[in-house]
Amino acid sequence: MANPLANPVKSSAGAAARPVHIKVRGLTMAFGSFVVMRDLNFTVRHGEIFIIMGGSGCGKSTLMRHLIGLIEPAAGEIYYDGANFTAAAPEERDTMLRRCGVLYQSGALWSSMTLAENVGLPLGEFTDLAPGEIREIASLKLALVGLKGFEDYYPNQVSGGMQKRAGLARAIALDPAALFLDEPSAGLDPVSSNLLDELILELRDSLGTTIVIVTHELASIFAIGDNSVFLDAEIHAMGAFGNPKELRDHSDNPRVRRFLTRGAINLETAPQDG
């Protein structure tokens, strides 16, 4: 845990002063000869809520899978706190990944385990906690996501939204320094989606966690995003990097503004400020 938990980040102000957490340099993602994205360069700072956005199929989830080492880059490197993740030996990588929590698109809870067992598994593997304490921390994590009392339910006995929240509880089980969320609000109603946004803000504000979110929910992007990268599927490269609201109003890439205004801007007309 490299982030200073005793000094949690309170707001997005003064973002430039915070140390760089994740650095992506010259990352090219490709499947065989098909290049998904070419030469991505961006940084994510500690305690930042960072949005990976772009149209469907542009490679958002693929980028996330690169960041957590599930796919090897075709070219380029990824650094965590200045240490090269791409070139790291498998054991070093595992140590670095242990500081990351991941919420997969469909929750990816282990269906043969109860919610408490799902959250408790990483605690049992990587801490010295006694079984009773694991159960207690697992209950605490479930309580944080509003699932108190559902410890002994199996994933298929709870709703999709609850599975997602349980997945989040599992992702934060080890108090990760970086939290990766793949489409966290997909399939949630607007109210639940809003609650999830508040929970994400709360986690960042109280624990100082860096949060990387793959999403195309505009409401969430503007509500919680400090910084963002836009993947442009047309040119297979980064379309923009910056604060989502500023990009919406001032980006010189018309496709970025079009995305951030739900297509309300005509690509043919001159840029107009919102």
Place this chain on the structure above:
Amino acid sequence: MIAPDSEAPNVALERDPAGAAVVRIGGRWRLRRGMPATEPIERALEAAGARALRFDAAAVGPWDSSLVGFVVRLEEFCRARNIAVERGALPEGLARMVALAQAVPENRDARARSDAAPLLDRVGAATIAKFAAISNFTEFLGETAIALARMATGRARFRRSDLLEAIQACGANAFAIVTLISYLVGVILAFMGAIQLQQFGAAIYVADLVAIGMVREMGAMMTGIIMSGRTGAAFAAQLGTMKVTQELDALATMGVSPMEFLTAPRVVALVLMMPLLCLYADVVGILGGATVGVVMLRLSLQAYLRESIAAILPATLVGGLVKSAVYGALIALAGCYEGFKCGDSSSAVGDAATRAVVAAIVAIVVACGMFAVLFNILGI
């Protein structure tokens, strides 16, 4: 205000001048190093008869969920004993996490699930479930029959390429394993016969024993057992996964009957392929026996094969092939039935595949017994 980093988490209970209890928290709180117990503090609070509690967290270094868990546990204890807790002096982030953990009230309905029903209840429920399973299976059989009838009259909705793929999967792709197993079964039969028959100088009758044994029983039976492990399990796993991922629902809501689209081609493929595999297994088994006859018993290959062919009556051969077709239907039905009634989790898919194999093998052995009685009555 930050304690030295090497310091372990520490907790102490003190009294302030006003008489209130103060929990002084300090050190580094790291989940991976475990959590301090709350019991000593709780006992001290009880002994002092405190009515109010506040925290002093000035000496807290970096902290994580272990401290949140500690504070939540202590607060729960205090709530149960009506001790007022003042959270104000906690670090801001910590206070917010504690508040968040207690924001949503516990779902009491969720926890109050009955898990230990009386024995009589459970026996009754199990019996009802068994009867329901019988009626479910009967329904499944009926639906399959209707789907097959529609297929025969060309009215069923299914993809011809699916049928061909199923035929390839349970026909051609099973060749290697059927070859190996039936050759070895032929060898084993020949060895068993040879030991006895050699004593009477009737070694040539090993050929009769192997030929009749393979053609009548073992060819169909061994192919059936191979195919239930290979194809029956695959059917259950395929359909079970389709159930988990809602692909079955997608078919049904589109007005395509899963029975016609999925079950019928699989049943047809296995019923068509099993007799062919069985015939092949018969031949390979006889060759296995011939290997033993020639190498161990010093019979001539020609004499062995002539004796084998003479031993096989046409009715025996047809009987064996009919049996294998029936076994094929049983395997396909068991696989598809277990796949369709699979639960909606990944472990349920594994259970479905296991049950499909067990059900298919039991059904094959039972059917084999029934055929033996039937053929005896018919004099085949």
